[in-house]
Amino acid sequence: MGSTATAKIVALPMVDKHADPEPVAVEVKASAAQMSAAEIPVPEPEPIPTVSLTKVFLGLLGYVTRERMITALLACISIGALFLFWYLGTKYRLEFYIRFKNVPTPYEVYQQLTLVGLSNKYLFNIAISVRRILLGFMIATIIGVPLGLAIGKYERVRDFFMPVVEIMRPIPAIAWVPMSIMLWPNNEASIVFITFIGAFFPILLNTIHGVHSLDGVLVRAARCLGASEIRLFMNVILPGSLPHIFTGLAVGMGVAWVSLIAAEMISGQFGVGYFTWEAYSLVDYPAIVLGMITIGVLGLACSGIIRMVGVLLMPWLAFAPGGRR
């Protein structure tokens, strides 16, 4: 099929091939004498762009624009203000309804970090939490995205699954803790399950929304171009829903952390949530704050990674109306 198209084009006279991209007055040349068939060129293929280290480096440099520096500056100021408030509160032991009496100072927390920061116990707890998050989140993605695509696309699948989804959705992941302990053979599996529950619904619902907000004309265009059902899914419905799917992944990741920490505090052995709760039981105040900050940083890193993957996978969004920027 393709070869016929090429043959036809090559054998026939060309329209003005140097026409401006936005011609105001294009000269239309349709005479066959315009160009002999022999000199009709099939255009030289441009070299396929390759990713080199220098390019990546230059790209990073380009990242440092004035706009971004202002953004970074404001971020530093806001985080600095938070720490300053904390520092002043603990320094003067403020008591105005909220009480800073037992709150450790930033320095004490820093000391705690240097003390346990590289200890096996602390790192092990982090590793355990991260593993649980990755497992729960991955399972939620693997089930949530395809199911969401199918529910979004097929009315019958939707009719079948949505009643269950609607009943399950309002139940917060933490409310699953007792049930989860009963259901799963060991503690680890039940915590991963709770993390999964937390991530699953945002991913599923955003994927469904992504399919619904896909412009129907794109599906029709793909059908006309000969897309089979499976190819339609892979080449149109999936990429078309991707922006919403990534919204779902980012939200899901946040809820997954909330659920994980709660689960670790209630039923856990190990994990950052467990670390924090244990510190409270042992009246180790600096460790509580260290645990909290650790959770914050880990959550930030996870959603940062998702956002970065999103940018890499969806370069076209940079140009979309009302898109990034």
Place this chain on the structure above:
Amino acid sequence: MSMTMAETEVSKGFIDVRDMGVTFGANDNKVVAVDNVSLNVQPGEFVSLIGPSGCGKSTLLSIVAGFVKPTRGEALLDGKAITKPGSDRGVVFQQYSLFPWLSVRKNVEFGLKMAGVEQSKRNTTARALLDLAGLLSFENHYPDQLSGGMKQRIGIVRALATSPQVLLMDEPFGALDTQTRVVMQEILTNIWQQFRISVLFITHDIEESIFLSDRIYVMTARPGRIKAVIKVPLPRPRTAEMTDTPEFMNLVQELKGLIREESLAAMAPEIKDRGLSGFGMKVGPKGVGEIF
């Protein structure tokens, strides 16, 4: 020599619509969109369909494209009933329908990819087609970086990539400004001159339909029927200068007369009863065709 080759290729692409009727909804909100329409497009012929808003033009095209099933009658392509969309019929939509996540070249390659054509071949074909549309330098851009006219040109060559036998176009230039429109018409007539496939072209624009077509079907207000068929005897290839010739002007007048009645019928009944002058409107020499 290239012409003879093009002509030998013209053997397929015969669209035959017979006694077509389409009804949407049921009972109270029943809408007869198309009523008893028969039309055909000969292999290699450029046919326009013109008629007032809501008369069922898009519906008719959707049936030939295979998106909608007719309530009565049938649509045939080369004698075979049309049941579903397929790459033997390229479609260009009124809305921009490029895939925003694919580069311009990948958009043009899409149909070939679906047909399982290998990458290097797809690439060559797509680049040749983009060259034809004058947009080769934009091959690695994304659709959102382009203007409306550029998007529609890419839409046209994308539809041509799989070598369809017919091209169906639903007001493809409807969203463009007048200047861009005129240029697009010239580009389209040139591209068609080279491919010589059957085209069913829907438009609101009388000049556009005359400039492009071999024949023009005029439809009535809803329920859409065929009111008249006009042959356009202008020679090929068409050039911009032809729009100033007396033959062209006469055709415009003839079509405006036909369409005036229908656009009046399509409007509120009061307008129909009193006529436009009853509303203090001046009906100039260009007539209601302007509103159209």
